[in-house]
Amino acid sequence: MHKVLNALVGVTAHQLKMSANLDKPELEVAPSSEDTAKQAESNQETAMVTESKTEVVAKTEKTEKESELDKYWKAVKENPNDFTGWTYLLQFVEQENNLKAAEEAYDAFFSHYPYCYGYWKKYSDMEKKFTDIDRALAVFERGVKAIPLSVELWLHYLNFYITEFGSNEDGEEKIRKLYERSITAAGTDFRSDKLWDSYISWENMRHNKKKVTQLYKRLLSIPTQLYSHHYDNFKKHVMENHPKDILSLDEFLKLRQEVVKAGTVKVDEEDAGAEVPPGEDAPPGVDAPPGEEAVGGMADEDEAKKLREWILEHQETIHRLNEDEVSKRWTYEEAIRRPYFHVKPLERAQLKNWREYLDFEIENGSHERVVVLFERCMIACALYEDFWMKYAKYLEQHNVDGVRSVYQRACTIHLLKKPYIHLSWAAFEERQGNYPEASDVLSNIEKNVPNLVMVSMRRISLERRQGNHENVENLYQSYITKAASPAIRSFYSIKFARYLRKIRGNVEKAREVLSEALEKDKKNEKLFLQLLDLEYQTQPIEEQRVLDVFSNALKSDLSADFKVKVSQRRMEFLEDFGTCIQRITDAYDEHQKLVKDHNSDRKKKHPDSIDDNHAPPEKKHKHDKYKSETNGSSATGDASSHHTSADANTYNYHWPSYSNSYAPYHSHYGAYGSYGSYYPS
Known part of the structure; x- marks a missing residue:
């Protein structure tokens, strides 16, 4: 207890002493020069740090913005x-x-x-x-x-x-x-x-x-x-x-x-015969008093x-004509809902209205109004290539430079990846004899949208029409090498082989191109057919080469249906051009075996598909006719009918089937222009 009291007394005494010291005035001590220098240095360092921090913050913000x-x-x-x-x-x-x-x-x-x-x-x-x-x-x-x-x-x-x-x-x-x-x-x-x-x-x-x-x-x-x-x-x-x-x-x-x-x-009509009193005329050079006029004149x-009436009367006639022109266009103008440019697609009704309006103006308007309407349409329909092509086609009748300007705007600004407008532009330049520009146009669209067969073939055709056969062959080789799929490679190979055979007369190289293509695409029926066609057209025809093609096709992994058709065609070839009867009979035996095996396989897969009730109508009709003819013959037999039946039985090559076998080949390449439907881009 005494210790606590002594402690409290000590604290109180210390506080009183401190209070006394506070009441005394403090003496100011002047800082030394060394202290001043240190303080200045400290302030400078603080300023530098602050500035550095500010710069760091600014750079950070700038970096974030960038x-x-x-x-x-x-x-x-x-x-x-x-x-x-x-x-x-x-x-x-x-x-x-x-x-x-x-x-x-x-x-x-x-x-x-x-x-x-x-x-x-x-x-x-x-x-x-x-x-x-x-x-x-x-x-x-x-x-x-x-x-x-x-x-x-x-x-x-x-x-x-x-x-x-x-x-x-x-x-x-x-x-x-x-x-x-x-x-x-x-x-x-x-x-x-x-x-x-x-x-x-x-x-x-x-x-x-x-x-x-x-x-x-x-x-x-x-x-x-x-x-x-x-x-x-x-x-x-x-x-x-x-x-x-x-x-x-x-x-x-x-x-x-x-x-x-x-x-x-x-005035003369109203006052005919009236005499003017002498001396009434105003002196020459003197204006009549206000409100008066000379005889035969008018007040101002x-x-x-x-004069106003005459001006308005003349303008009224023009106004009526103009009103008629406005009324002709009013329906089309009212239907335009979006006259400005936008990337969103236009409604079909809007596109239809623009087409009909353009057709109307082309038929009824002046050239100036047609061009203005086309330009308006191009703003609203800038992303639709058919309108650009319509515009270019119209201008071809009036201004070649205008056509080129339309194509340039369409292909270099708005429609960089639309192939048909580029093909149209290239064709236009080629018609003008501007082959380098046509080539550049096709090259540009090929860079923007690679692997388009239609563009590739147009480039090749352009070089061919100029007689640049070396460029043609280089392009074919390039496309074959860079082909995105075996089907496209085979397509180019077939085209290249045709070019070599028909244009260059180089049968050997054409045969080489097709053979190389078959090595990489062994299941492509069109390659076999093209090679076969090449050998058929060689003059004089080489029997062994043709038979080798038939043999390779029959040994390949192609479908059984295709092999049957190839076998049928081989028999036809041997009948027409063969030099050995043994080959003909051997081919016939092989064909019969092939057909039998094929029918057996089909029957296993589809038991009910091969009978008289499910046979094709034309085959069933021929079969019924044949049975009726044989049943209707006499017991002793009619020589002519028996001979006919024997021939039909001996050389039954199933001609309807054969004639249809080549149809897919012709139908596909006959429509080779429709690349998009067969070769996806």
């Missing part, structure tokens, strides 16, 4: 047709405000999807924000060249140009030229009304009434969606302005002359009214 960007790029590089992936990439570069990355992304995007007008504006806005006006202007120029029918893109471009260059000394003239370019490119589009309204409004703001009149005259003869709205505005324009203010001088004087002439004739207001 990693994200690489991921977006990877997606679109692996699948350039992933439109959604492209939109994610563009959104990312816009958010990061990285101009260099944005330029790279936009340029790559537009190489695949140039018809997306909204992204052209976004690209221009980024250039304007981070660089200068000229680069933004260049982007708009690229955009309107890529999609010249985009009214929306032209309006964005015009608004940009007016804002940036409208105050320049020559700004008005340049803006007018840009408007004229836009009207030339897109002004005949059925839905170009906003572009015309913008041009007219801009001229009205500058009080260029005469130019406004000229614009209306051009517009009112073009079938557009708001044709009636434009005509009402034109009438308002005429009624609110004096004719001399809205017409050119030549037009005004000519029209006034006609109106005054008509008015003078009317009456004249203006008459």
Whole structure:
């Protein structure tokens, strides 16, 4: 207990002492120079560490951003047709405000999807924000060249140009030229009304009434969606302005002359015989007082009214004709639900409407309107090769360069992997004598979509038609070597052998090609038939070579049905060309054994399939006929009927079966153009 009290007393005493010391003023001790140096060094180290940490954080964030960007790029590089992936990439570069990355992304995007007008504006806005006006202007120029029918893109471009260059000394003239370019490119589009309204409004703001009149005259003869709205505005324009203010001088004087002439004739008829009092004529050079007029003339207001009536009367006729043209197209235009580009497929009804609209315009419209409609269609149907081919076919009658432009846009931008449009382009270039371009077109589609037999054969045919036989043989050898399957290899081998036999006359090499193919594809019936056909056509025919082919086929692992057909054909060959009767009889015996074994095997597998009730109708008919003939003969026997029966029994080669055996071969190669159905790509 005493120890605890002593401890408490000690603590209290210590606290009192500390309190006393706190009440005394502290003496400030000046730091030494050494301490100051250490403190400065410490502060510097702290600053360096902080700066280093900041740099590390910044680099880490930058690395993370670059990693994200690489991921977006990877997606679109692996699948350039992933439109959604492209939109994610563009959104990312816009958010990061990285101009260099944005330029790279936009340029790559537009190489695949140039018809997306909204992204052209976004690209221009980024250039304007981070660089200068000229680069933004260049982007708009690229955009309107890529999609010249985009009214929306032209309006964005015009608004940009007016804002940036409208105050320049020559700004008005340049803006007018840009408007004229836009009207030339897109002004005949059925839905170009906003572009015309913008041009007219801009001229009205500058009080260029005469130019406004000229614009209306051009517009009112073009079938557009708001044709009636434009005509009402034109009438308002005429009624609110004096004719001399809205017409050119030549037009005004000519029209006034006609109106005054008509008015003078009317006065002369009403006042015929009336005399003018002498001295009533105004002195030459002196204007008549307001409200008065010379004899035979008109008051200004009456004249203006008459002029307006003449203007509107003339324009009414044009308006009626234009209204008729609009009504012809209205149904087609109303059916267009998606006039802009999108990667999503169009409905069948939409595609049908476009086809019918194009057919109508080709039959009834002018060349200019047909081209404009095709260009509109290409925006909405850019991913459908039949529309591009229809466009190219139409232009062949008018403009060769235009055809080439259509093919280039289709094959190098929108339809990189569509073979038929490439084949069509290659054929067009070949017709123009442009063989190198035709070869390049076929090579490009082959790189984009390898192993297409139709493209390979067209390349070979192109070289053959030019007489480049060395290239032909090299291509055949290359395709045979690189064939994706035995069936395709055999196909090329058969084609190559035919070429060597028919074009080059090299039977030995053709035989070698087919023999090599048989070594690798021993169960291919067509190879045997082709080799057999080759030997048949050799002049003079070599019996032993033909028999060797028959023998190899019968010894192979081919189907029993095929062997029976081959055996039948061997007997026919020996009957026609054989030099030894023993071979004929041996072949007959072998054939009978082969047929017997084949029928026995079939009966084991399908016991009920080989009898009279299940025989083919034609065979059953012949069998019944034969039985009726033999049963109907006399007891002593009719020599002629017996001889006929003996011949039929002796040389029964089953000709119906044989004649059908070769049919699959001919039917397949007769339709060799339909590669897709037989050789999957």
